[in-house]
Amino acid sequence: MAALFRGSRNLLLRWNKHVDLAFVLSRSMASKTPVGFVGLGNMGSPMAKNLLRNGYPVIATDVFPESCKELQETGAQVVDTPADVAEKADRIITMLPSSPNVIEVYTGPNGILKKVKKGTLLIDSSTIDPAVSKEMALAAEKMGAVFMDAPVSGGVGAASMAKLTFMVGGVEEEYNAAQELLTCMGANVVYCGQVGTGQAAKICNNMLLAIGMIGTAETMNLGIRLGLDPKLLAKILNMSSGRCWSSDSYNPVPGVMEGVPSANNYQGGFGTTLMAKDLGLAQNTATNTKTPVPLGSLAHQIFRVMCSRGYANKDFSSVFQFLREEESQ
Amino acid sequence: MAALFRGSRNLLLRWNKHVDLAFVLSRSMASKTPVGFVGLGNMGSPMAKNLLRNGYPVIATDVFPESCKELQETGAQVVDTPADVAEKADRIITMLPSSPNVIEVYTGPNGILKKVKKGTLLIDSSTIDPAVSKEMALAAEKMGAVFMDAPVSGGVGAASMAKLTFMVGGVEEEYNAAQELLTCMGANVVYCGQVGTGQAAKICNNMLLAIGMIGTAETMNLGIRLGLDPKLLAKILNMSSGRCWSSDSYNPVPGVMEGVPSANNYQGGFGTTLMAKDLGLAQNTATNTKTPVPLGSLAHQIFRVMCSRGYANKDFSSVFQFLREEESQ
């Protein structure tokens, strides 16, 4: 460990990062000192509880008093603002709905950066535009703090059971410190590269997932129309080059698999609205980097139309139902 | 076996199929009697050779004399027309480029059905419109013969090594007889259902394959633009819900995998023209059955444009290259 840190230090010096090493080292070594947590929603709340379960004192805040109260009852200290969190903790995790919230929580009038201590490690697990992650990292660096993006895959269930996957972007020598905390909340932690690449990995995966899901839905629908048995068709695809996660692990056709949303009227799972949001991020990112994403764009449009046609809160695999002929016709 | 056939006979009688059972039984049991083969192209030629290797006398024909001559040298008997093949064999396999060829070979002036014997088993391994397969089956039934569609997946290499996968559609009681021959030429034989479902399964698989490939290409491209290492991104996708055959077994990004066309300047593999042809079949089938296939349609258009932009003979995974920014820009 010491050797590893020596190596990191050299890297830091070589790369000329403006981070005060003395602070970094003192923080990283004091592992059970308090951890700050901002954003106690459906995901953030179970994540914070898992930190408490692992023996970390948690100093938390949220705009909704009820969310704060609930966490307080499980042992967290609640403060008023993100700035207050920053005053009391030198490791802070944020879990927020979208880019504007992240900007507000970090750079707003009561934001973390108003009172952040030098060397503080800031880990943002929100799913946002990687460009915003980069902005936040720059703003943090100016205050002598370190910002990493660490969006998750996995839903509320995975958050409760500490089974999330974290995709982490940021300076490599901070990765160990981040990993120490993230492993309390997740089963997989993957280092992706510079700041923003965690978001990039998340967005890329979900874009390909969306494409595979719509593709599976229209393929299964076509096959059924042509007289194929759905289970047999799924089996053939899964032993062939058409295989994908949506065909073999989350088949959208009712009756093909057990224990997936299609077996339960598309309840639970990953809502169409959330998928549309992630595809919006992918689209913005692709537009801003001038990257053509023809199928990703069309997938975005399809889930967007579905949100307007009554599918907003159903699992995104309900695209199979959306594309089927109505029964009355 | 006898019991199975008795069962089949009952089924046949119950279903009132107009096939003369006496002929069917006599043919199926005489397993090393000659097999007819029409269509000795890149795929048909090695398939016919595998029948010879398995001890079946082969009676073959093709419009190109050179193809005939080559097979003759390996022991086949060559005749002039499909009708001549039908006169001499009561099991015939056809492997042709497209629907019009199949129509000609079966129903043309020198076609198989002009001289087909009652009870003959006709197996078409061409990839064509399932509606044409159904037409051929009806025409064969009128002559007392049985038609099955059995398109393949796998390329020239798989054909040579008898590693093809056959997807078979047709009356179930004939499946055993078909399987006996097809296992000489392939590693997997899958029964899909009524006539045309073999084609349906093939078309469905390739449509989803095309969608997955373009999706993988644009996702990998986006991720690379956002700063992710291609190998790392592929690894993340493959352990997550973005996983598909194109990402984990045939990655389109040079440098990510060995032994795939992307590692060899997109040479070999499955040509863009062939993929465009299969997507055209999928599109026609979807249009005729009024089935929406939004991503399948767009995939078709993309491979069609690629055919016009110099990618016709490259492997279809070259869509990654097609979507990349040109280096000079």
Place this chain on the structure above:
Amino acid sequence: MAALFRGSRNLLLRWNKHVDLAFVLSRSMASKTPVGFVGLGNMGSPMAKNLLRNGYPVIATDVFPESCKELQETGAQVVDTPADVAEKADRIITMLPSSPNVIEVYTGPNGILKKVKKGTLLIDSSTIDPAVSKEMALAAEKMGAVFMDAPVSGGVGAASMAKLTFMVGGVEEEYNAAQELLTCMGANVVYCGQVGTGQAAKICNNMLLAIGMIGTAETMNLGIRLGLDPKLLAKILNMSSGRCWSSDSYNPVPGVMEGVPSANNYQGGFGTTLMAKDLGLAQNTATNTKTPVPLGSLAHQIFRVMCSRGYANKDFSSVFQFLREEESQ
């Protein structure tokens, strides 16, 4: 006129068409001899009545006896089959729902070609695949008859008021003879070129119409969301490069124009099912000629999905409504 015919005759000889000129000339000059009419649906019936109004005896048939009876009451002679029509008339117009009907009416067991007289002029006003028109023309030529395709634009109202537009494909020297009849039923008759080009023109126009309509719908929707007044936006588009028929003559947004389906809850007009059918023809034609039509394909998919979501019988401009956010959300 005589000079023109002399010219035509020379052309005919030069082009080596296998049409017996003596028959052609005798038929074309006898203008008020009976005209055959096959297909007395919503469109065919008013078209046939306009021939009667113009003094032409009409010999008609249809599969529905009621349709025949109604036309009989207005003075037509009704016969049993298309073959019977061919026996009694040497100019025949057909107006049928789709390609299979056309094939049956011309080449079926009781079809026109069973009893067609040499030199008969056959005009098909159905909207079908141009490839089928070409097949019919070849079949007719073998019998010494002349086939032209002449699909219409304009609906039932235009048919009643003889305001249809005919797009005509076929040998140019027959165009005058066709025009004589078509002008009784339509306001515009346009010669498009060889057989099939009438269909091609119709299909092309409707594909671009569909693209323009969806484009207008999504553009108006976006503008409204961005705070623009719909009437003002339509005005700006119509004086700018965004202008198209759907924006300036058939605006899909309720309240922007009077007297269009969007002003009447999308009733009347051109049904989404019919547009989806025409786009299916365009798609098949494009697929078969390997022509990329990315927006045309996507337009097809969108109208196809709309047919499954309750919009089948609404005017196709209801795509505006389909793309709007639902009010309850």
Place this chain on the structure above:
Amino acid sequence: MAALFRGSRNLLLRWNKHVDLAFVLSRSMASKTPVGFVGLGNMGSPMAKNLLRNGYPVIATDVFPESCKELQETGAQVVDTPADVAEKADRIITMLPSSPNVIEVYTGPNGILKKVKKGTLLIDSSTIDPAVSKEMALAAEKMGAVFMDAPVSGGVGAASMAKLTFMVGGVEEEYNAAQELLTCMGANVVYCGQVGTGQAAKICNNMLLAIGMIGTAETMNLGIRLGLDPKLLAKILNMSSGRCWSSDSYNPVPGVMEGVPSANNYQGGFGTTLMAKDLGLAQNTATNTKTPVPLGSLAHQIFRVMCSRGYANKDFSSVFQFLREEESQ
């Protein structure tokens, strides 16, 4: 005029806008006082010259000294920064490439808002995201200034000949003052509504234009493949419901029209890169307002791919060429 201003004043008071009316009135009435101009590129430079021609003293700046020098020689006063312009002029026009430039020029360290005088009228003719226009308007309002967005349609030629069309968004009572200046540079000035609606109108028009152009290109290509003469097909479309600006005023097929880029190897006109940029704005705006724009999205992707395939600097109607089969195939 006086009456009109009295009315405006009442409106202003009623709407409780935080603009100091005394300043507004004094500025608007002094019509030949200096006008500021920031951004002297291909478009800005001829626009500024037209102000000079109309007798307005111009105080200008640009990041490129050569651009400044050129305008100086035609009589403008050149200063160092946007802030310097703001110090000397109470009416300022900005014409910049993209959103980040606008943000910098208005709110940067040497930006207009650093030294803007109360009541100053700020008119931004850049084509940018309407959300940025709204932000700039808010920032200007805080300084007691008024911001309007006034993007143009028309290229460099129209800019030189003062034939631009301006689409103006902002508070209505300032419209007259803006119009006074804009009419020196353009032939049409259209008031669109609140701040950002000028951008919205521009973006909407260009999105529909892009859709119509690609639609026209693929329709013409399909028709030609089906045997139609291009000029005849264009004529048929233009008298029918397929008509649009791209078919009747800017046809993309060489040989159909004179004096358009397709007649000149797609040189001049409106570059594919610029269209891709505008479609990127439309896409971002649609994504952020959750508006489905399926054809607009696909159009964006197509022009984006074209930029990577050598069409970046050709007129956007070269999409016809992009979709054609290559001659060598």
